Amino acid sequence: MNLQLCNVSFSYNHKKVFSDLSVDFSDGKLIAVGGNNGSGKSTLLKLVAGILEPACGQIFIDDREYKQLGRRDLAQKISYVPQFIETAFDLQVIDFLTMTAERRQPFSKKELFEKAYTALERVGIEDFAQRNINELSGGERQKVLIANALSQNAPLMLLDEPVSHLDWSSQIEIFKLLREIVTNENCKIIVIAHDINLIAMYCSHVLLMKNGEVVTYGKTSEILEPQVIQSVFDLKVRNVDNYFMPIA
Numbered sequence: 001m002n003l004q005l006c007n008v009s010f011s012y013n014h015k016k017v018f019s020d021l022s023v024d025f026s027d028g029k030l031i032a033v034g035g036n037n038g039s040g041k042s043t044l045l046k047l048v049a050g051i052l053e054p055a056c057g058q059i060f061i062d063d064r065e066y067k068q069l070g071r072r073d074l075a076q077k078i079s080y081v082p083q084f085i086e087t088a089f090d091l092q093v094i095d096f097l098t099m100t101a102e103r104r105q106p107f108s109k110k111e112l113f114e115k116a117y118t119a120l121e122r123v124g125i126e127d128f129a130q131r132n133i134n135e136l137s138g139g140e141r142q143k144v145l146i147a148n149a150l151s152q153n154a155p156l157m158l159l160d161e162p163v164s165h166l167d168w169s170s171q172i173e174i175f176k177l178l179r180e181i182v183t184n185e186n187c188k189i190i191v192i193a194h195d196i197n198l199i200a201m202y203c204s205h206v207l208l209m210k211n212g213e214v215v216t217y218g219k220t221s222e223i224l225e226p227q228v229i230q231s232v233f234d235l236k237v238r239n240v241d242n243y244f245m246p247i248a
Contacts, residue, residue: 093144226238
């Protein structure tokens with residue numbers, strides 16, 4: 001999938017977030033977006049997802065301006081995974097997936113259940129189907145959200161800080177899963193991440209942002225250098241066996 005943002009500007013309550021931001025995401029399969037809090041990462045993802053609308057500028061998806069796409073067309077091209085889910089009542093995982101799928105497209109009950117089980121199998125959590133979603137751990141819920149996004153069969157998946165509240169082993173497990181998805185599925189994933197070492201280990205490309213501006217974008221192996229990390233995060237680091245360590 002080709003994805004370009006061209007001269008995009010956006011403000012919250014007259015406070016500028018972006019001004020003439022341009023980036024071409026057409027290269028890369030698993031793309032990380034990094035930067036300090038307030039750099040505009042989540043806003044960028046919400047603009048691409050169509051949750052927010054730019055004040056000016058254009059967003060192109062497969063060479064079509066996204067404003068030309070209806071909600072259903074956009075849902076067929078993009079799936080969005082928020083940081084977490086909160087449900088006010090108990091739901092089995094399979095019911096959560098079928099309910100959200102039903103809102104996107106009208107399928108029969110049989111088709112909805114088949115799609116939901118297939119999505120759970122693709123993520124390797126088919127045994128979660130009958131579990132209460134409110135009783136799952138944070139990492140397990142993230143897998144459910146990823147399965148839910150996969151059930152859309154959209155070629156672009158957007159994840160907003162999927163590991164920010166997870167323990168270390170769960171963070172690694174989620175990033176391994178994302179890498180497996182882009183390897184085995186015909187899709188592109190853009191994920192907001194804070195851990196430079198997770199980005200270096202699992203992501204093919206990285207976009208680094210600061211104060212609403214693109215600092216750099218490209219292959220992770222070429223972008224992540226100590227001097228670049230220092231300029232973006234105001235943190236001195238050194239590279240030890242491909243692991244970035246802060247300098248005390």
